[in-house]
Amino acid sequence: MSDPTMESLRNRLRAFVAERDWDQFHAPKSLAMSITIEAAELAEHFQWLRTGAPEELAPGQTAKVGEEMADVLLYLIRLADKLDIDLLAAADRKLDLNAIKYPVEKARGRSTKYDQL
Amino acid sequence: MSDPTMESLRNRLRAFVAERDWDQFHAPKSLAMSITIEAAELAEHFQWLRTGAPEELAPGQTAKVGEEMADVLLYLIRLADKLDIDLLAAADRKLDLNAIKYPVEKARGRSTKYDQL
């Protein structure tokens, strides 16, 4: 089998949803809400840690973290499919925009938001 | 130029962060928090819509939605890089797990959570 790609995951998700007749639940508003829910489940692993560095995670917890990150990604892919958005292209363009919002000379070493730089 | 991939985005992010000396801010806990923050900015576009179907989005809003989804993806990629997680492989495995958690015959047409199926 070949390595998974964004496209293969989108296709697996389509089949997964069709088999279960779940498309009726996948209003974009509900999918957007699902992304916040899965993001919070991811955050829960870091809630009481100092910084969440790998060495602070308990053994086996990184795998759990990966599963939560996977859930966020899967809902992102599903929402992108419903709205006909090319996620990878959108992320590539967003990096171009971020480079303009955060010019190296102004942003270096600072965590200040772009509108206050 | 070739199409962007998860790997090319990871590499662009690494360079972006290095140029700005931002790695000092990228504790996994802060990155996980950032994913919830960007997910909420995405959700904001759907907050007052009925279902968020494409036709309910104002003209030009889908592009904005794509930018917020891109932000979620970029932080996911960044956190995966810090924790040495292969996101695509994790999502592929998660789909296998979800297929077990939600057997077709039990889950068809129902939005019930797996532990209550």
Add this chain to the structure above:
Amino acid sequence: MSDPTMESLRNRLRAFVAERDWDQFHAPKSLAMSITIEAAELAEHFQWLRTGAPEELAPGQTAKVGEEMADVLLYLIRLADKLDIDLLAAADRKLDLNAIKYPVEKARGRSTKYDQL
């Protein structure tokens, strides 16, 4: 016993935390993160509903929703205590601000964000 108030809850929380020696975990950043996590657990009850009107909630689910709302409130009270913020006064002032941001004549019947009104 008298009815609970924001102040009595703050005091019960202080005692609860002291007895368990949990203040060491209650960095404001972690408490803020906890509010997003509990908010998402609340959202989970509405994830696949059409609008979440009371009649769409399953019997007994309103009590569960109340418990999740309680968790959000408890972390809010705890964070306010740590930062010495008077929550009720802050909410009262915020309503004054919102009345200015959303003048009746402009905002009536519209869900548009204030900066686009």
Add this chain to the structure above:
Amino acid sequence: MSDPTMESLRNRLRAFVAERDWDQFHAPKSLAMSITIEAAELAEHFQWLRTGAPEELAPGQTAKVGEEMADVLLYLIRLADKLDIDLLAAADRKLDLNAIKYPVEKARGRSTKYDQL
């Protein structure tokens, strides 16, 4: 004027919403989503801080944090009103439940989740 209470805030919110004819937008699902959105705006103030202790917040930032906390509280009060939930009583009961979930002798000094204690 007397000090604000949960009840006076609920009543001010009712009037605020009625004047603007906003009840049509306040489906419980949208209000729950709004709580996650405001919680994330609150989290944004702590995103890049080490712990978010008061001394790490910039001058004037505590007031901003208070405004975001106020937004979370206002939406909580609004949702409680729509679902006929007594928030203070729910929080008081939840503290009773939490005392059972986290017995002092087991939970002291540990941030472990109750189901793993």
